[in-house]
Amino acid sequence: MISFEDFVLGDGYPIYLQIIRHIKQGIAAGAIGHQEEVPSRRALSALLGVNPNTIQKAYHMLEDEGIIVSRSGAKSYTSVDEDTVQHIRRELQAGDTAVWVEAMKRLGLSRDQALGLAADLWEKGQEN
Amino acid sequence: MLEIKSLKKYYRTPLGGVEALRGVDLKIGQGEIIGLFGENGAGKTTLLKSILGFLPYEGEVLLDGEKIRRSNISRLSFATCEHSFFPNLTPEAHREFYKMHFGTFRDKRYEALMNFFELPKRKALKNYSTGQKNQFEVIMALCQGADYILMDEPFVGNDIFNREDFYKVLLGILEPEETILLSTHLLEEVDKFVGRAVLLRQGRVIGDVTMVELEEQNKTLMDYVKEVYGYRPDRVERALEELTGGEDE
Amino acid sequence: MITKRKKREGCFPPGYEYGEQERIGGIFLLAAGVLFSLRFFGRLYGMIQNLYIYVGQKRMLREDAEVAAFGRLIQGHWVPYIPFFLFLIVMAFYHYSYYYRGTKSIYLMRRLPAKGVLPASCVREPLFGMAAGAAVFGLLELLYYGIYLLAVPSGL
Numbered sequence: 001m002i003s004f005e006d007f008v009l010g011d012g013y014p015i016y017l018q019i020i021r022h023i024k025q026g027i028a029a030g031a032i033g034h035q036e037e038v039p040s041r042r043a044l045s046a047l048l049g050v051n052p053n054t055i056q057k058a059y060h061m062l063e064d065e066g067i068i069v070s071r072s073g074a075k076s077y078t079s080v081d082e083d084t085v086q087h088i089r090r091e092l093q094a095g096d097t098a099v100w101v102e103a104m105k106r107l108g109l110s111r112d113q114a115l116g117l118a119a120d121l122w123e124k125g126q127e128n
Numbered sequence: 129m130l131e132i133k134s135l136k137k138y139y140r141t142p143l144g145g146v147e148a149l150r151g152v153d154l155k156i157g158q159g160e161i162i163g164l165f166g167e168n169g170a171g172k173t174t175l176l177k178s179i180l181g182f183l184p185y186e187g188e189v190l191l192d193g194e195k196i197r198r199s200n201i202s203r204l205s206f207a208t209c210e211h212s213f214f215p216n217l218t219p220e221a222h223r224e225f226y227k228m229h230f231g232t233f234r235d236k237r238y239e240a241l242m243n244f245f246e247l248p249k250r251k252a253l254k255n256y257s258t259g260q261k262n263q264f265e266v267i268m269a270l271c272q273g274a275d276y277i278l279m280d281e282p283f284v285g286n287d288i289f290n291r292e293d294f295y296k297v298l299l300g301i302l303e304p305e306e307t308i309l310l311s312t313h314l315l316e317e318v319d320k321f322v323g324r325a326v327l328l329r330q331g332r333v334i335g336d337v338t339m340v341e342l343e344e345q346n347k348t349l350m351d352y353v354k355e356v357y358g359y360r361p362d363r364v365e366r367a368l369e370e371l372t373g374g375e376d377e
Numbered sequence: 378m379i380t381k382r383k384k385r386e387g388c389f390p391p392g393y394e395y396g397e398q399e400r401i402g403g404i405f406l407l408a409a410g411v412l413f414s415l416r417f418f419g420r421l422y423g424m425i426q427n428l429y430i431y432v433g434q435k436r437m438l439r440e441d442a443e444v445a446a447f448g449r450l451i452q453g454h455w456v457p458y459i460p461f462f463l464f465l466i467v468m469a470f471y472h473y474s475y476y477y478r479g480t481k482s483i484y485l486m487r488r489l490p491a492k493g494v495l496p497a498s499c500v501r502e503p504l505f506g507m508a509a510g511a512a513v514f515g516l517l518e519l520l521y522y523g524i525y526l527l528a529v530p531s532g533l
Contacts, residue, residue, distance in 0.1 A: 014343035015320065046300030049292060051161055053323040057340050182487060202490045211480040216392030225391060229489045254479065 019058040038076040130156040135187035150331035164311040166328035205274035215254035232273025258285040319349035405461040412457035465503040472499040
């Protein structure tokens with residue numbers, strides 16, 4: 001079953017997107033595999049203290065992307081093959097990088113300055 | 129479906145009159161969890177009491193197309209900060225009373241909730257703490273077996289941990305056909321819990337929005353309320369400027 | 378199993394503490410009965426005395442001795458019961474106000490599907506009290522009528 005143990009609700013970012021992100025991150029990291037059970041709407045709603053409609057919206061969007069498969073009255077399961085995992089990884093990578101690029105632009109850095117900064121910090125990160 | 133049509137309530141007072149409700153229109157579907165918000169005197173309590181038939185009013189309240197009367201009133205339950213239980217009786221005595229009068233009492237849920245909140249079943253309610261009284265009041269409203277559970281500021285005096293626990297438990301135990309109409313001023317706390325927010329101001333509905341809509345617009349409930357109330361965030365600044373004549377410190 | 382206590386409780390609003398009230402009601406009814414009795418005996422004694430005159434040491438029946446009708450002796454018999462009945466009426470209203478005391482259990486009572494539970498809980502005990510009062514009243518009347526008949530000298 002998909003675990004939400006380490007999931008912390010944040011502010012300023014729609015909850016249904018946070019849930020989707022949590023699941024996608026799990027898939028990208030390999031923690032969530034294929035045919036993994038998805039918590040029921042009600043169970044997740046009670047766990048997080050979040051209205052079931054929000055959970056519903058998150059699940060619907062994941063269903064539209066084909067990441068979750070549900071049958072009425074039965075449990076829902078993930079449907080992830082290698083292609084899906086790669087796709088999600090790239091999606092997350094692109095998304096996070098886009099956020100970083102925006103932040104650097106707002107700080108007034110040029111492309112080279114930003115990349116240079118990233119390279120420096122990458123080295124430091126590797127040392128630790 | 130609970131339909132409220134052009135609900136008006138006028139109180140006559142020695143100093144003239146008060147229009148507590150000035151034509152409220154609202155449709156509440158079964159299974160919704162709705163937060164009813166508004167400043168003091170907005171008409172929240174009057175609205176709930178009118179729905180339940182405690183007050184005479186103008187307009188219509190229909191439950192699945194029928195007026196509220198003896199034959200269908202057990203489909204509504206009520207929890208209020210004023211408390212509607214009998215202080216001299218114990219919870220067990222209340223359970224008997226409810227079972228006798230409402231054939232739909234949820235016994236298992238009663239047991240589960242009383243145990244979860246560690247409420248003594250054979251202690252007279254007058255000897256409960258305020259927080260415990262609130263919890264019991266809500267438990268009975270939840271265990272009556274009603275489809276529409278109306279709550280009027282039920283958590284006044286409970287600490288935040290109590291309340292958070294309650295929202296979670298509610299989300300876990302509510303059946304799809306159970307509807308909650310919760311009147312509260314704890315906006316920021318319930319914005320995750322409710323699915324729809326109805327704003328009342330001076331007896332009128334000035335806002336009615338689903339939380340999913342707000343999420344899609346990346347707005348919090350507080351943002352929406354401020355918008356609708358025409359709250360200007362800089363009013364404190366402006367006032368201070370006027371007061372201090374623009375001087376610094 | 379419906380115990381005696383439960384039967385008693387059933388006459389009042391749920392959780393109502395009726396002990397004090399029963400005591401006071403009992404006192405009112407007792408006082409009514411006592412007052413009524415005193416008055417009756419007083420009048421009876423007076424009437425009987427008036428039937429005789431004393432000739433020397435002997436007590437003789439008066440020639441124009443007239444026995445008052447029982448009705449006259451018990452005139453105004455209902456007056457001592459007024460405080461008792463007023464008390465009962467006040468109690469009916471007091472029962473209603475119970476639903477506003479401490480908590481607003483009125484909101485629960487007004488949501489009950491069964492008909493008449495709320496008004497019944499207010500008037501059941503007062504009506505029971507009125508029945509008890511009427512029974513006491515009737516019993517005393519009968520008893521004293523018997524005494525009256527016995528007290529009146531034969532032949533009159």
